[in-house]
Amino acid sequence: MNKTEPSPPPPPQHKRMARAARLAAERPEMVFTGIAISAGVAIGPMFGTTEAPAEITRLRIQAADIAGETARLDAAIVQSRKQLNKLKARLAVLPEESQAEIAPLLDGYIQMIGPSRLVRGARRRVAEMLRSAENAVVEETEEIALAIQGQGAADAGTEERASVRRRADEVREIGRRLVRNLTHVPFRSFAGLPEGAVLVAEALRPADAALLDPSRLAGVVAEEGGADGHTAVMLRALGMPAVLGATGLVQAIRPGDVAVVDGGAGKVVLNPSPATLAAARRAVTAFARERQRFARLRRLPAETLDGEAVELQANLEIPVELPLIAQSGAVGIGLFRSEFMFMNRESVPDEDAQFDTYRGVVDAMGGDPVTIRVLDWGGEKDIEALTNEGIVPEIADVNPALGIRGIRLLLRQPELFETQLAAILRAAAFGSVRVMLPMVTNVAEVRAAREIYERVARRLRRRGERMPEKLPPLGIMIETPGAALAADALALEADFFAIGTNDLTAYTLAVDRGDADVAGLYDPLHPAVLRLVQFATEAALRMRMPVSVCGEIAGNPALTPLLLGLGLRSFSVNASAVPRVKLAVRAVEIDDCARFARRVMEQQDAEKIRELVAEFGKDRAGSRGLSPAAPRSPST
Ligand code: PEP
Ligand code: MG
DSSP states (O other), rough: OOOSSSOOOOOHHHHHHHHHHHHHHSSEEEEEEEEEEEEOEEEEEEBBBBBOOOOOOOOOOOGGHHHHHHHHHHHHHHHHHHHHHHHHHHHGGGOOOHHHHHHHHHHHHHHHHHHHHHHHHHHHHHHOOOHHHHHHHHHHHHHEEEEEEEEHTTTTTHHHHHHHHHHHHHHHHHHHHHHHHTOOOOOOTTTTOOOOEEEEEEOOOHHHTOOOOTTTEEEEEEEOOOSSSSSHHHHHHHHHOOOOOOTTHHHHHOOEOOOOTTTTTTTEESOOOOOHHHHHHHHHHHHHHHHHHHHHHHSOOOOOOOBBBOOOEEEEESSHHHHHHHTTOSSSSSEEEGGGGGGGSSSOOHHHHHHHHHHHHHHHHTTTTTEEEEOBBBTTTHHHHHHHTTTSSSOOOSSSGGSOTTTHHHHOHHHHHHHHHHHHHHHHHGGEEEEEEOOSSSSHHHHHHHHHHHHHHHHHHHHOOOOOOOOOOOOEOSHHHHEEEEEEETTTTTTTTEEOOHHHHHHHTTTTTOOOGGGGGOTTHHHHHHHHHHHHHHHHHHHHEEEEEOSSSGOOGGGGGHHHHOOOEEEOOOOOGGHHHHHHHHHHOHHHHHHHHHHHHHHHHHHHHHHHHHHHHHHTTOOOSSSOOOOOOOTO
16 A cells, blocks of 8 residues: 555646746745764755554453464464565565675564564563563563663663663664564555655664665655664665655645755755745756766776876775765775774773774775774863773863874773774774874884784784784874974884875864864865875885875865875775766876876965965866776867
């Protein structure tokens, strides 16, 4: 039964849009802000879906009904399994990444109604407690869900809490499916939604995602849901513009209302004005074009026109970004900021909790390298758990950016440092890992850190822990002018450099990263910053030591030729920037970049450098990028 509203067949797309424009003129534009879930802009008529509630009318049964009730329960289990298998079969029409994301969830549901605690428990409630089958399912799933929630440590971090919530939701979800099948109240179907519609719902289940056809629907909006739930993950995997948490929208829509959904900004505009519509149309076209190019790009190597290979990796802040990284075409993680694990919790995570997180990331990267940066506390990065445990003072230093930061804190708090190193070393047994130290300014810090690193490794070996035979490389961030200018000395101590231009710019120009009053002075293209980048890069190259850039400038494709010209061949950037940087790499020749970098490095001021960068980009606009066999750019 299709509960999708409204039921009459929709008029063709052009008529709908014309009607929408008329209606839009009659009703004012309304903007709803929700949570940005999946990038892209959609324009379309909104279609709401409702679902009749499955009401449980009988709670208890007589002893004589036990056999019949158990048979009903078993039939509902069989029917649920069939539905889930059917959903799985439907996945074949979805893009590969969507399948990879959704199939394990459906498998999980199927497992839960196999020979599971849920099924045994529900049967027992029917037989021993004389519960109706529906009631038995509800009670049992709720008990399991609560037990899962109870397992989550009181001091769990945001990510851990989200994972616990997701697992508990999965159990409740399979319970709801069983109850629907027992009460014969069907699920809503999305089959009746007209092509190009925007689906609006109060709430969407993760399994609903398997029913959505991304080639027919323009976008998805729901009033409930958060950024880290299963539904969000599914919608992202489907690649449809989507916004969740858009409160008040369902109440506000009228039949035929048109909306613009901006999934990247988390915004829904109901009854868009002609100007909003025109801008949205341009955004839709640009996004579609870009997506096509990026999909093709993913399979192409990050190499210049003259065949120079470039390592293109992603920065990771929180593990929910992993699917985006997988889709981006990045080969590994060049900067895993481990701070998130310590945030939003009352106490510091122990070795096992940290190990689980690192292992999860290492596994997800399937053998591609993962560079884990040890805790970088200080400056603008405040962490409550560290204050709670007396690891850092309640009141920050007079000038926190110049106080106990990064490696300085870790060397003063060896227990904190050793716990993290131990967890990383254990995770390193499962993939390719590198360890990176933040905020280094002198060789003594690297030596001291290496001593601790080796001591932790020896201790783990004595403990019989599984570990890689050879210790993972221990590298450093170059993010202070001191480190950049001492790069030749540091290169003798460290195994690799990652140039952090965010802090390097701040410290070189004496500009606080978070101070709006001096934001105009924050300029990574300041010749002083570029000279430090050049000096550190050349020191590493002379030593044949790996060097990369992981600050924000690495994600700006306009600056890729300059960085290549300075000799850099490895970049770690936000997942969303990977395709753009790859395009930039594939559009240039190294000699050309080197000549360009030499010109840039002769300049005295950032404005002139910006002009040169813009000019270089303009000259090469439209050069190859996508096709491996495409002719070389005429300008090269
Ligand atoms: C940097 O400083 O450039 C960097 C990558 O580190 P973060 O932004 O985490 O301080
Ligand atoms: Mg930094």
